[in-house]
Amino acid sequence: MVVPPFDQRDGFIWYNGALVPWRDAKLHVLSHGLHYGSCVFEGERAYAGKIFKSTEHSERFKRSAEILDFEIPYTVAQLDAAKDETLKANNLQNSYVRPVAWRGSEMMAVAAQNSTIHVAIAVWDWPSMFDINTKMKGIKLDIAEYCRPDPRTAPSMAKAAGLYMICTISKHRAERRGYADALMLDWQGRVAECTGANVFFVKDGALHTPIADCFLDGITRRTVIDLAKARGIAVVERRIMPEEMASFDECFICGTGAEVTPVAEIGPYKFTPGAVSRALVEDYDKAVHA
Numbered sequence: 001m002v003v004p005p006f007d008q009r010d011g012f013i014w015y016n017g018a019l020v021p022w023r024d025a026k027l028h029v030l031s032h033g034l035h036y037g038s039c040v041f042e043g044e045r046a047y048a049g050k051i052f053k054s055t056e057h058s059e060r061f062k063r064s065a066e067i068l069d070f071e072i073p074y075t076v077a078q079l080d081a082a083k084d085e086t087l088k089a090n091n092l093q094n095s096y097v098r099p100v101a102w103r104g105s106e107m108m109a110v111a112a113q114n115s116t117i118h119v120a121i122a123v124w125d126w127p128s129m130f131d132i133n134t135k136m137k138g139i140k141l142d143i144a145e146y147c148r149p150d151p152r153t154a155p156s157m158a159k160a161a162g163l164y165m166i167c168t169i170s171k172h173r174a175e176r177r178g179y180a181d182a183l184m185l186d187w188q189g190r191v192a193e194c195t196g197a198n199v200f201f202v203k204d205g206a207l208h209t210p211i212a213d214c215f216l217d218g219i220t221r222r223t224v225i226d227l228a229k230a231r232g233i234a235v236v237e238r239r240i241m242p243e244e245m246a247s248f249d250e251c252f253i254c255g256t257g258a259e260v261t262p263v264a265e266i267g268p269y270k271f272t273p274g275a276v277s278r279a280l281v282e283d284y285d286k287a288v289h290a
Contacts, residue, residue, distance in 0.1 A: 006021065008023070009022050009023070009124070010022055010023075011088040011089070011090045011123075011124075012086065012087070012090055012124075013120055013121065013122045014082045014083075014085060014086045014120060014121040015026035015118075015119075016118055016119060016120070017082075017119075017121045017211060018052050019085065019086065019089050020110055021049060022027040022122075023035070025120060027102070027104070027105075027118065027227075027256070027262050028104070030105045030108050030248065031102060031103070031104055031105045031118075032050060032102070032104065032105065032106075032107060032108065032112045032115050033102025033103050033118075033161070034101035034127065036103075036110060036112070037160065037161055037162030038068060038070065038084070038102060038103040038112065038115075038162065039100065039102035039103070039150075039160070039161035040061065040064035040065050040068060040102075040158060040159055040160050040161065040225065041061075041096065041099060041100040041101070041159060041161060042057045042060065042096075042098070042159060043056075043096070043099075043159075043196075043241070043255075043256040044057045044062045044083070044097035044098075044099075044101045044256055045094075045095070045096060045256050045257075045259075045288065046087055046092065046093065046094065046095045046096075046097055046123070046131065046220045046227055047090070047093075047094055047124070047288045047289050048093055048289060049088075049092075049093045050077060051080075051083055051084070051097055052287075052288045053219055053223070054080050054083055055076060055080055057099070057152065057219060058070060058076040058079040058080050058083075058099075059076055060159060060219065060227065061070060061079065061099055061159070062076060062079075062224075063157075063158070064158035064159045064160060065101055065132050067094060067153065067155045067157060067158040067160070068158055068160055068168045070101075070115075071077075071117065071214075072101050072104060073117055074117070074119060075244075079099065079119075079121075080227050083097055083121055083123075084098065084279065086121045086122070086123050087123050088255070089115070090123050090124075092124075092125060093168040094125070094126070094127050094128075095123045095124055095125050095126055096123065096124055096125075096126035096256075096257070097121070097122075097123050098121065098122045098123070099120070099121045100119070100120050100121075100122075100161075101117060101119045101120075102118055102120065102161075103116075103118075104116040104117070104118050105117035105273075107163035112115070112136065116229070126257075128259060129161040130149070131211075131284075132281055133220050133264055134279070135261055135273075135281055136262055136273045136277070136278060136281070137262075137263025137273070138251075138263050138265070138271065138272075138273045139180040139181070139253075139261060139262070139263055139265075139266060140179050140180055140263075140265040140266075141174070141179055141181050141182060141183045141194065141253075141263055141265065141266040141267070142173065142174035142179040142180070142181070142182040142183070142231070142266075143168075143183050143185070143242070143266065144152075144166075144170035144173070144174070144178055144182035144183060144185070144195070145169075145173065145266040146169060146170055146176055147184060147185045147186055147187050147189070148184050148185070148186045148187065148192040148193065148214045148215045149186040149187055149214065150152050150214065151214045152235075154215075154277065155271055156215055156216070157217075159216055159218070160260065162228060164195075166184075167181065167184075167196060168195070168285070170182040170184060170195050171196075172194040173197075175214065181194045181195055181196075181197070182194065182195055183199065183266050183267075184215075186210075186214045186215070186241065187214065189241070189242070190210065190239050190241055190242075190250060191210050191240040191241070191242060191244075191245070192210055192214060192218075192239060193210070194253050194255075194258075195213045196255055196256055196257060196258070197218070197220075197253040197255030197257070197261075198212070198215075198216075198218045198220070198221040198224075198253065199201040199211075199243070199251065199252075199253050199263075199268055200224065200251065200253075200254065201240070201245070201248040201250065201251050201271075202246060202248060202249050202250035202251070202274070202276045203248050203249055204249075205234070205276065206233065206236060207225075207228050207231065207233055207234065207235045207236065207276070208235040208236045208238065208240060208248070209225075209236070209237055209240075210238070210239070210240050211236075211237050211238060211239065212235070212237075218255055218256075219259075220255050220256055220258075220259070220284075221254060221255075222285065223254075223284065223287065224226075224280060225282040227280055227287065228280060230283075231279060231283070233276065233279075242248075245266060245269040246269055248269075248271060248280075249271065249272065249274065250262065250271050250272065250273055250274050250276055251263040251266065251277075251280070252276050252277045252280065252281075253269040254271070258279075259281075259284060259285075259288075260277075260280050260281045260284045261281075262277040262281070271279070
C-alpha cells in the first residue's frame with residue numbers, strides 16, 4: 001500500500017487558532033524549533049469521534065512547554081475544543097491526533113526568548129494496528145544501543161521533540177534487524193521503556209514496571225495501572241535490571257500508538273503472552289470506547 005507523504009494530503013489542520021487547508025500548514029526553514037529542538041507535542045487517539053483523555057493530554061502539552069521555558073498561548077479548554085474542531089473538520093472517527101508547539105523564526109541562536117510560539121493540531125486516520133488474536137502472538141523487541149539519559153541532563157518529564165532523536169535511531173536499527181521496536185535501558189543500565197511506549201512485565205500474577213523518573217510517565221501507562229488495580233492485580237513500580245527479564249512470565253508495552261500490545265521476545269529473553277496481558281488488552285479497549 002502506497003502511503004501519501006504527510007505534506008501531500010487533503011483536509012484541514014488547526015494552525016495558530018484557525019483551520020487552514022492541510023497543504024498550506026507550513027513553517028519557515030529557519031524556525032527555532034527545527035534547529036534547536038524547542039518543540040513539544042502530544043500523541044492522542046480518537047475512538048468513535050471522541051478523543052481519549054483529551055484534557056490530560058492538553059494539560060501535559062502545556063506542562064511540557066513550561067519545562068522547555070515557553071508558554072502555549074491557549075488554555076487547556078481551548079486546546080480541547082481545537083482538537084474536537086479539527087477532528088470534525090476532517091470527518092474522522094478513529095484517528096490519531098497530533099498537537100505540536102514550537103518556537104518560530106524571529107531569533108536564530110540558542111537564546112530565543114522573543115520567538116513567537118506557534119501551535120498546530122493535525123489528525124489522520126489510524127485504526128488499531130492489530131486485532132486481539134494477532135496481538136496475543138506477541139511482538140519481538142531488540143535492545144537499543146542508546147540509553148535514556150540521566151534526568152539531570154535532559155528534561156525527561158517533558159514530551160519534547162529533541163528527546164526522541166535517539167528513539168528514531170534505535171527504532172530504525174531494530175527494524176533493520178527484523179524487530180518491531182527496541183527496549184531502551186536507562187543511563188545506569190536498568191530497564192526503562194521502548195522508543196515510544198512504556199513496558200510492563202508479569203510475574204506470579206503481578207505487574208512490574210520501571211519507575212518513570214528518566215522517561216515519560218505515559219498517560220496510557222497510568223491508565224493501565226488503574227485498570228490493573230481495578231482488577232485486583234498488584235502493580236509494583238521498581239528498578240528492573242535486564243537479566244531479571246529471564247524470570248518474567250509475560251510482557252507487554254503500552255502507549256497511544258501501541259495501545260496495549262503483548263511482547264513475545266526481547267533480545268534473548270522469551271515471554272508467553274497470557275491471561276494478564278489479554279485481560280488488560282480487553283480492558284483498555286473497553287476503556288477507550290466507553
